[in-house]
Amino acid sequence: MFTNTERLAGAVLAICALSAPALAADPAKLPHEKVALVAPPFIHPHEQATNSAPKVIEFELTVQEKPFVIDDQGTTIQAMTFNGSIPGPMMVVHQNDYVQLTLRNPSSNTMAHNIDFHAATGALGGGALTLISPGEEVVLRWKATRAGVFVYHCAPGGSMIPWHVVSGMSGAVMVLPRDGLKDRNGKPLRYDRAYYIGENDFYVPRDEKGNYKKYNSPADAYADTEEVMRKLIPTHVVFNGRAGALTEKNALKAKVGERVLIIHSQANRDSRPHLIGGHGDYVWETGKFDNPPARDLETWFIRGGSAGAALYTFLEPGIYAYVTHNLIEAVELGATAHFMVEGEWNDDLMKQIQPPRPIAEEKKTGSLN
Amino acid sequence: MLTAQQYSPNLHSTKGLLVALVLSLPLGITAGTVLRSVSTREVPQAFREPALVRPELEPQIVEIPLHPVRFRPAGSFSLQDTVVDAPLVTLASRKSLLIMRHQVSAAEYERCVAARACKAANRGAAAADFPAVKVSWEDASTYAAWLSRETGKTYRLPADEEWIAAAGSRMPENAVIAGSAKNPAARWLAEYEAEANRDPAEIEPKPLGTFGVNEYGVADLAGNVWEWTDSCFIRATVSDDGLSYQTTTVNCGVRVVEGLHRAYLPNFVRDARGGACSTGNPPSNLGFRLVRDEP
Numbered sequence: 279m280f281t282n283t284e285r286l287a288g289a290v291l292a293i294c295a296l297s298a299p300a301l302a303a304d305p306a307k308l309p310h311e312k313v314a315l316v317a318p319p320f321i322h323p324h325e326q327a328t329n330s331a332p333k334v335i336e337f338e339l340t341v342q343e344k345p346f347v348i349d350d351q352g353t354t355i356q357a358m359t360f361n362g363s364i365p366g367p368m369m370v371v372h373q374n375d376y377v378q379l380t381l382r383n384p385s386s387n388t389m390a391h392n393i394d395f396h397a398a399t400g401a402l403g404g405g406a407l408t409l410i411s412p413g414e415e416v417v418l419r420w421k422a423t424r425a426g427v428f429v430y431h432c433a434p435g436g437s438m439i440p441w442h443v444v445s446g447m448s449g450a451v452m453v454l455p456r457d458g459l460k461d462r463n464g465k466p467l468r469y470d471r472a473y474y475i476g477e478n479d480f481y482v483p484r485d486e487k488g489n490y491k492k493y494n495s496p497a498d499a500y501a502d503t504e505e506v507m508r509k510l511i512p513t514h515v516v517f518n519g520r521a522g523a524l525t526e527k528n529a530l531k532a533k534v535g536e537r538v539l540i541i542h543s544q545a546n547r548d549s550r551p552h553l554i555g556g557h558g559d560y561v562w563e564t565g566k567f568d569n570p571p572a573r574d575l576e577t578w579f580i581r582g583g584s585a586g587a588a589l590y591t592f593l594e595p596g597i598y599a600y601v602t603h604n605l606i607e608a609v610e611l612g613a614t615a616h617f618m619v620e621g622e623w624n625d626d627l628m629k630q631i632q633p634p635r636p637i638a639e640e641k642k643t644g645s646l647n
Numbered sequence: 648m649l650t651a652q653q654y655s656p657n658l659h660s661t662k663g664l665l666v667a668l669v670l671s672l673p674l675g676i677t678a679g680t681v682l683r684s685v686s687t688r689e690v691p692q693a694f695r696e697p698a699l700v701r702p703e704l705e706p707q708i709v710e711i712p713l714h715p716v717r718f719r720p721a722g723s724f725s726l727q728d729t730v731v732d733a734p735l736v737t738l739a740s741r742k743s744l745l746i747m748r749h750q751v752s753a754a755e756y757e758r759c760v761a762a763r764a765c766k767a768a769n770r771g772a773a774a775a776d777f778p779a780v781k782v783s784w785e786d787a788s789t790y791a792a793w794l795s796r797e798t799g800k801t802y803r804l805p806a807d808e809e810w811i812a813a814a815g816s817r818m819p820e821n822a823v824i825a826g827s828a829k830n831p832a833a834r835w836l837a838e839y840e841a842e843a844n845r846d847p848a849e850i851e852p853k854p855l856g857t858f859g860v861n862e863y864g865v866a867d868l869a870g871n872v873w874e875w876t877d878s879c880f881i882r883a884t885v886s887d888d889g890l891s892y893q894t895t896t897v898n899c900g901v902r903v904v905e906g907l908h909r910a911y912l913p914n915f916v917r918d919a920r921g922g923a924c925s926t927g928n929p930p931s932n933l934g935f936r937l938v939r940d941e942p
Contacts, residue, residue: 596835
């Protein structure tokens with residue numbers, strides 16, 4: 279029924295089918311693009327929706343162990359950082375891009391480090407393939423198969439894991455859907471600005487007088503710090519590495535009418551962000567963009583070990599505080615950021631009908647009774 | 648019959664000691680050394696034993712010469728329902744002002760604590776020649792009352808305008824903040840911007856005298872210790888011509904604090920670093936100095 283030619287052709291086709299995986303592009307052969315990272319709360323320039331085909335995006339992270347001041351009283355920790363900032367910088371790619379990271383651990387450091395990408399699959403998020411001693415570097419490539427914002431952090435093994443994380447060694451990536459963010463109906467959602475707010479819990483030991491201690495090296499700090507960590511009560515909860523880091527001259531800016539994306543990560547501990555005076559118009563509380571965003575939230579929940587994203591279009595000008603709504607942590611432990619928003623006031627949304635004045639009844643009778 | 652000069656008891660025997668004790672009592676009274684119980688109840692000034700007045704507690708005083716004071720009063724002011732800056736007013740002084748050269752020191756405050764008249768400050772022991780800090784308005788007022796009792800003079804916290812009179816060129820600039828009736832946010836943004844651009848004060852208290860003296864010889868004004876005044880937070884309405892005002896509400900639960908900038912704090916707060924009522928740079932330290940009223 280089949281001619282010899284047909285049988286041969288069929289055999290060739292069968293062989294080709296068996297080696298079908300070779301038909302998928304070898305990521306090494308995809309276009310590579312180098313992206314320079316910027317320090318938080320800012321994010322490197324990126325497309326929201328993209329027409330380009332998947333690429334390999336190359337990033338570099340250098341581990342820096344260094345003293346880091348975490349409040350206005352000069353409290354200093356022996357911090358471990360990615361690229362010198364707490365949190366480490368945000369990396370943005372699109373779904374099905376590849377992230378190719380060069381991780382460097384300069385000889386000036388004292389400890390081994392690695393990186394665990396919550397967005398990656400296998401090898402402890404990459405941790406098992408990136409453990410490097412001082413003086414070493416390593417290159418890891420992983421496929422960004424899932425869309426969302428995800429934490430990354432150092433995880434060198436055992437007790438070192440929590441210690442490195444609460445010493446500042448975490449950051450986040452954003453894997454955008456190739457056609458950008460959408461609401462539950464598939465309508466595109468585009469942002470005019472984006473900020474990345476990384477939250478950290480610190481556990482700083484105190485001396486007998488109650489003053490925070492300072493140490494000469496991470497190794498010196500370890501034993502005392504571990505004791506405080508085990509009690510699970512942080513001495514500081516801060517945004518961008520320091521109490522007040524995103525306030526005053528470094529307050530976040532926006533304008534009435536602008537839609538702002540606020541990405542919030544917490545690599546270790548639960549948090550409940552709240553924008554005082556505003557809302558979350560669209561919130562991916564769990565941070566994963568294949569889930570439809572929740573609408574109109576007053577406060578959202580970032581489970582420890584994750585990142586979330588919220589969109590808000592500012593409607594009134596003024597000062598907004600962005601806090602974790604355990605208000606003790608917000609005010610006493612440092613977890614407050616400020617937005618300065620310019621624009622016209624809208625009386626329809628809010629108006630002071632009568633300014634404060636003495637109570638009329640009390641004036642007449644001397645009391646309300 | 649026996650006088651002390653004629654009889655020298657043998658103090659080496661018990662009997663001798665007893666005799667010496669009996670003889671010493673009348674001698675003791677005439678010599679003027681009095682044994683009497685120290686009462687801790689308040690004794691009105693007029694009845695204070697002159698012998699119990701303690702002049703060694705008197706602080707160094709500077710006399711501020713008579714001069715008119717031009718300033719913006721403390722509180723919240725509005726003009727036709729819009730919050731505005733307080734108007735500039737000029738106060739003429741009728742008598743010269745006697746104010747402490749230095750802030751009350753840790754050592755001075757400690758004497759009040761040792762006398763059990765003041766609450767111990769909740770901090771580690773501070774060096775004696777440092778200003779007393781982590782002090783609330785209540786603490787400061789209690790100290791002033793104690794010092795008045797001990798010295799027989801009237802010491803009290805200064806009123807806001809008295810502090811400003813003593814501050815002279817060190818008076819903080821209370822920035823003129825643009826406001827807008829249609830846009831309350833304009834003033835919030837302008838206030839925030841002004842606060843954000845202030846240089847933060849150093850946190851750790853410094854020895855008295857570190858910040859120098861002003862033209863009147865008063866030390867450490869507008870350093871890194873904010874000083875309590877006795878003035879209460881007021882709300883007032885400004886006249887249409889913007890030149891005068893009328894107070895509508897007084898809240899003495901909140902008092903005016905002066906330093907590098909003016910702040911308003913609840914009268915029981917000892918440490919404003921958490922922020923209390925103000926955004927921007929909160930007072931690094933809370934302390935005080937006193938004025939003395941002459942009768």
